[in-house]
Amino acid sequence: MGLFGRRRADPAAGAAPTIDPCVHDPAAADLYEALRLRDRWWAGDFLQAVTDPDERAFYLSVCASVPRLQDWIGTWTRAEPRSTLPLLVRGAHALSWAWEARSEAYAAQGEEHRFPGFSERLELAEACLGEVAARDPGETAAWTFLLACARGGRVKPDEARRRFERVVELHPGHLRAHTEMQTYLCERWYGSHEEMFAFARASVSKAAPGSPLGRLVADAHVEVWRSLPPAQAQAYITQEEVRADLRAAADHSIRHPAYRPQVGWPEVHNAFAFAFALAGDLPAAREEFQLIGDCATRFPWEYLGPDPAAAFVETRDRVLSEGM
Template identity: 45%
Template sequence: MWPFQRTPSIDPAQGDPRARTLITALTGQDRDTIRQIFTETTDHDERAFLMATADDVPGVQDWITGWITDEPESTLPLLIRGCHAVAWAWDARGGRLARYTSSDKFAEFHRRLKIAENCLDEVTDRDPDEVLAWAWLTTSARGRQVPTDTATERFRQVTKRAPHHLLAHEQRLQHLCRKWAGSHAEMFAFAREATAGAPPGHLLPNVLAIAHLEYWLSLPGGEDAAYMTTPLVRADLRTAAEQSILHPAFTRTPGWASRANTFAMALHMAGEYQYAAHVFDLIGDHVTEWPWFYRTLFGSPARTFAKARRDVHRSRR
């Protein structure tokens, strides 16, 4: 509850002790600890959260090939290299739209994605049930612009083993965005279907909030802010939040914070301050870079988060 820190700091581990240990182990090239963490973690969404955390650790590509060489029978270092290389590729590309991205950056982007897919393909050949590999192949699909049926099959390989896989659904949504390989209609149809099929208290309905934020990003100035306050958007966000993080069955599972922040930002933008207040109370000081960087022109995502939280707090007075 209020008050919280005036401007909280962003924790790359999102408050999760295993994620923090993993970051330290990857930085220190501690193979035994890395292996132990991934071996002992069996939940698909928790494993995806840990791997996504690993993606942000710099320098992994500089040493991981040595581990692959030393343990050719193990798929784990190959998996880590492949997943990390997907994020490494996007680092090379940058976050700007295609028309503002240089040919050199695109060349490096595709070179790194090829490294990623070669590793992940080998993992799935050797272990078809490795959901993490299929999930990261779902991400790389849009970067490599693979055929539609190939991208769909990669996602199907995830969901037949983990029907409500959170990260894979989020990445599939991105693939279906108009700015990549789909359309607004495909994006929203997917988000609504996923939300409707999510178990009570699951984080998956956040894909509907993401879909509205993606549409907001596609609109020109003036229209974008107005869109977020339309009755349809507000109703969608309330319903999704009630089914997810505001449902009595919700529990804080690893990776919950970034999804809660997505709801908080979208509800704040929609003017749904009472709902946003409940979400901010849930978040506390667990601010995440995603999605606040979308609204950060100057300063930091944490300051943008803190300002939105103050707006919501004032509405309670």
């Protein structure tokens, strides 16, 4: 059961790994089900009780993934005009809804008019989140999702950085804000490999031991890998220098004694498992897969093909069998 006791069916024992929009978090599944059933009262009570900035961003990302939320969320905002919470949920969902209108193409490919509905939905997200930020400047989730809007809205670097700085002023180790800013800075969007790595390394060096921010280094190496032709990509990711960098990041992060899993933890461990497996560091990858179990996530396994769950299983089975 979740925080407020909404019941859900347990997964069948021995079931194959699946890509769960709730990231295998029971409370998130309760929230998802409440919104699917249009139970805004239960969802509102749940979200009001979540005050940790990282947890708040995680649960709002779950809200954003609920299908057809746009069909009725206006009822919630009209019913509670003095509350910023319905606007926050609507803005986070509108952002996700906008990306449904276009493909996962590089920023340089195509113009917005090729993706009907994208601009309008993104403008709705900006408007809702901007109003929340204006009415409640301390709402880190609003600034975090505004930062996520920056990529699709072609927001200038200074403004994207302002949104990021607003989050980390309030919560320095905010995981979602850091991953969004790093994505903005990568070569396929508005930066370069050099800017991306500089941001990742600076962020990790400032992070407390045991912080999940170590995943930024893994994500950065994977980003370079996917930007290269296959032969060059393999040569890059299997360098001993890259392996050492990944191990050092994990040692400061998920393998540090101070590390404590937080909600959404499978995302961090899947990121490291993927990078270690690509790099051919089988002992490190094996350790991550043993921790993950069947808790596969869409990112980054979607980089290996249209069926992320199958890619996860194939890689996991290979890593575990080669270690026997």
